[in-house]
Amino acid sequence: MEILNQNQNQPEDPNKNFLHSTTARIVMVGVLTLVLLIPLQYVKNLIFDRSQLQRHTEETVSAQWGGNVYVYGPVLKIPYKNTKKNGAPAYAYFFPEKLDITANVVSESKRRNTYKSAVFNAGIKFSGNYTTPNFSKSGISPENIDWERATIQLNTGNLKGIKGAVAINFNGKRYNFEPASRENSNDSMVALETKTINLRDAFAGGVVNFSMDVSYNGTKRLAIVPIGKLTETQMISNWHKPLFGGNFMPEKESDTATGATACWKISHLNRPFAQQHFGSLPDLKAYSFNVDFIIPVNEYEQNERAAKYGFLVIGLTFLIFFLIQSMSRISIHIFQYIMIGLALIMFYTLLISITEHSSFRFAYIIAGLSVVAMITLYSISILKDRRFPMFIAAALTGLYTFIYVIIQLEEYALLAGSIGLFLILGAVMYFSRRIDWNK
Known part of the structure; x- marks a missing residue:
């Protein structure tokens, strides 16, 4: 009995509590987002190399044609x-x-x-x-x-x-x-x-x-x-x-x-x-x-512009999963975040490869639907509830649609992007207001 009382009176490990806290989780998700910028940069380099081949083709045709x-x-x-x-x-x-x-x-x-x-x-x-x-x-x-x-x-x-x-x-x-x-x-x-x-x-x-x-x-x-x-x-x-x-x-x-x-x-x-x-x-x-x-804006320039929004897509998608995890108390492992992040990066490799054999619009639709479907099906097994995966699917579809509209706009791209980001920030502030940051 005396030994049991001693164990109950023993103070908890503060490091263990911190690792399971909301602050620690958001720090780990933020670090993972930065780490995923490395493979995203490789994808950007791939798009740049393909655009250089396109430019070389233009110069060759120009020299031959006039x-x-x-x-x-x-x-x-x-x-x-x-x-x-x-x-x-x-x-x-x-x-x-x-x-x-x-x-x-x-x-x-x-x-x-x-x-x-x-x-x-x-x-x-x-x-x-x-x-x-x-x-x-x-x-x-x-x-x-x-x-x-x-x-x-x-x-x-x-x-x-x-x-x-x-x-x-x-x-x-x-x-x-x-x-x-x-x-x-x-x-x-x-x-x-x-x-x-x-x-x-x-x-x-x-x-x-x-x-x-x-x-x-x-x-x-x-x-x-x-x-x-x-x-x-x-x-x-x-x-x-x-x-x-x-x-x-x-x-x-x-x-x-x-x-x-x-x-x-x-x-x-x-x-x-x-x-x-x-x-x-x-x-x-x-x-x-x-x-x-x-x-x-040719097709390679459109791919380059799409890839520049890669950090935004990864960050907002992770933020959605983090908010769901924090408000529903569902545990999402860091490995599962990595799989979701790699699926988001695969969108850009699909986009550039399909674009070279069709139009940018068709490639964007196919790559977007493929990634949204993959992450939605994966999130069903993670979250054990169909309401959250449907919300994630709707959010990703809206995000990819928003980015496509910005890419197509020329004169009003900055205005539309600023308004869209303002609304996204407002939504994040609204849904994050109930998170208890002391836990």
């Missing part, structure tokens, strides 16, 4: 004798008085194994007119101008992407373009040039009209320099939501499910370069208006 398209023209090129350099040959360049451009852009996808790249074909029509080139302000004597040996240039940064022959109808006559060198050029553009034209005869009637068509294969960007004294451009594309940039934004633009259109109207007063240049052409790339045909 890269960014930069173009401006036509430009009159007139030789003259430079008396300041002992009569050395030089060239004067004149831009059109009126320039109308119509670009019809048709995009498509080129596939290499499981990777694809977006490309386009741009049919560009140039038309307009020239007035008689004026040398009066240059100090060049009329007898030093070689009107009979003038040519027309088309300047571009993508010779490889040009499809078919290129010719200009100038004053009712057809002239073919051939590759040529650019004298004293200050940029990386290359030139197509016609044979010599007698401008003295061409401008005998005053204004000269011209028209020409150019077909380009390109990727990502179409850039045009508005060299006309008045340049009016219309772009028609089957691409959904192209990005407009460069030195000028379109005056009008519309976007529908079937494509987009845009219009520019640019005067020579809107740009910092003149209508004529002597000696060489300046670098005009910085004064182009651009249309970018890129996928705002």
Whole structure:
């Protein structure tokens, strides 16, 4: 009897009580969440490696199909004798008085194994007119101008992407373009040039009209320099939501499910370069208006964005199980938390692997349903009550749906994410208010 009383009076081990306390459990769950960031990082690295292969495919297709398209023209090129350099040959360049451009852009996808790249074909029509080139302000004597040996240039940064022959109808006559060198050029553009034209005869009637068509294969960007004294451009594309940039934004633009259109109207007063240049052409790339045909969020970027929410998914799922454990007094072993965490990480490997053979939406639905079903069935055996697993299934479904919506949003992603996280925090505060942290 005396021994029994001594055992009853013996103080309990404080370390043993702490290990079974609510505080210890939440600390262990928090540490486990941080540990699971290691395999999650491996999954992120896998997604990054696959996205690099996708980028390499885009670069390969771009090199084979045709890269960014930069173009401006036509430009009159007139030789003259430079008396300041002992009569050395030089060239004067004149831009059109009126320039109308119509670009019809048709995009498509080129596939290499499981990777694809977006490309386009741009049919560009140039038309307009020239007035008689004026040398009066240059100090060049009329007898030093070689009107009979003038040519027309088309300047571009993508010779490889040009499809078919290129010719200009100038004053009712057809002239073919051939590759040529650019004298004293200050940029990386290359030139197509016609044979010599007698401008003295061409401008005998005053204004000269011209028209020409150019077909380009390109990727990502179409850039045009508005060299006309008045340049009016219309772009028609089957691409959904192209990005407009460069030195000028379109005056009008519309976007529908079937494509987009845009219009520019640019005067020579809107740009910092003149209508004529002597000696060489300046670098005009910085004064182009651009249309970018890129996928705002491609499938690999969507996978990367989904993986960034991995910590949130793991943390909130563990928090749900912890709240159930604390309020129902059901014991959940740390090993069971590990299994749940690994199932959550498997979602991202399923997502990236299925995405490469289908769409991101289909992959997200299949991966999400698979993981939710696995964790729900596993939690039935843990919690011994069907009410809690059904709540977990509903919570995980809502969480994955919420993340999918954020990934799809572009302009309102931050706003939706902030509101969603605020509501989740409020729900956690509401359900955790009854936890006795002293036990």
